[in-house]
Amino acid sequence: MTQISSIVRYTPEDAWEFAFRAAIAAGAGEAAASALASATVAAERAGRSSVGFAHLPDYLDSFAAGRIVGTAEPEIDFPTPAAIRVDAKGGIAQLGFDRAFDALIERAGLYGLAVFMQHNSYTAGELGYYARRLAETGLVALAMSNGPALLTAGIGRKPVYGTNPMAFAAPVSNAPPLVIDQASSVTAFVNVRRAAELGEAIPTGWAVDAEGRPTTDAGDAIKGALLAFGGARGANIALMVEILAAGLTGSNWSLDAPSFADGADSPGIGLFLIALSPALLAPDLPARMALQAERLAASGVHIPGQTPIADEITLPRALVDAIREHGRA
Known part of the structure; x- marks a missing residue:
């Protein structure tokens, strides 16, 4: 770790620790702490700092407040040979995924497709983390x-969905996998x-205030609601x-999910993944992807996920101090 004025530089190993x-x-218990640390560092190294260490205090607050059960051990069952169902037991989404990871890879390899359905967890953090890990195994x-x-x-201007990301x-x-992650x-x-x-200030078109009026005041936006990209299409x-991540997994609908930042109740939300095996379905896909990515890049197209993975993590000193304050870490 190196400290320079307003920033602190970490190696990935030191950042994980x-x-x-x-x-x-x-x-947090050791299993949850390990899973969360790995996901946090991965988000930073992938350039997704808003859901890396900047998001970590939300988890720390939630462990302390009981919104996350720090010692929860996920429960796994298999409703069909190609489906994995996980009850996170009020813990973090990353640990449930870790526990089912090998089975998900194995079953996708056997059947060409496997489905992961998790309910009763805290929010998922960087969603691309889950998809990227599977792609790194060839899926x-x-x-x-x-x-x-x-x-x-719609016209009500009241929050009805989460930011409901997909990756x-x-x-x-x-080359690194192609990774798309957007809300x-x-x-x-x-x-x-x-x-x-x-x-x-925030840009016009990001949010409305509590009265449903467009706003550029971030404080008013927090009291109001975010807007969907593309209007009705994004909604x-x-x-x-929502139907896949909450309905199919049996999780709370967003309207029923407790806050991830206040109170003592878990949001109880869902995580849904589909894993497909090119080795069975289209063995030449990785090679074709490489050629296609090269062709698109030559035309000026950004290939998401293929920026170099950072070997150093740089954090604002104020954020480091805030994280330390949670437990004098």
Whole structure:
């Protein structure tokens, strides 16, 4: 770890240890702390800092408040040979995924397709993390998750869906996987909250206030609702995600999910993944993906997920101090 004025630089290993110790201090068991630390560092290294260490205090607060059961051990069953169902028992989504990871890979390899359905967990964090890990084993993956209602749809202007992100990843020969990770809202909630903390305005079209009026005031936006990207089309995608991530998994609908930041109740939300095996269905896909990615990049198209993985993690000192305050980590 290197400290320079307003920033602190970590190696990935030191960053993992910092996150692990902070989670333990906040009340997490070793399994949950390890899973969370790995996901936090992975988000930072992939350039998704808004759902990396910046999101870690939400977990730490929730361990301490009881919104996350720190010692929960996920319960796994198999409703069909190609389906894995996980009850997170009020714990973190990452640990349930870790526990089912090998079985998900094995069953996708056997049947060409496998489905992961998890309920009763805290919010999923960086959704691309789940899809990316599967793609790194050679699978094509589609992931969806819901959360407490933050996004409005229709004329009511009241929050009805979570930001309901979806992520997709595919293997690419001799290159990192292609990874797409985006919310159904115009922007992620953490970006609005960050703007509010800094006293910064947000762009027009991101959110409405509590009265349903367009706003550029981040504080008013937090009291109101986020807007879907593409209007009704984005809201339809949010509904589709909701049906798969909440309906099919048996999780709370976003309207019924307790806050991820207040109170003592778990949001109880869902995580839904489909894993497909190119080795069985289309063995030449990774090679074809490499050629296609090269062709698209030559045309100026950004290939998401293929930026270099960072070997150093740089955090604002204020964030490091805030994380340490949770348990003197």
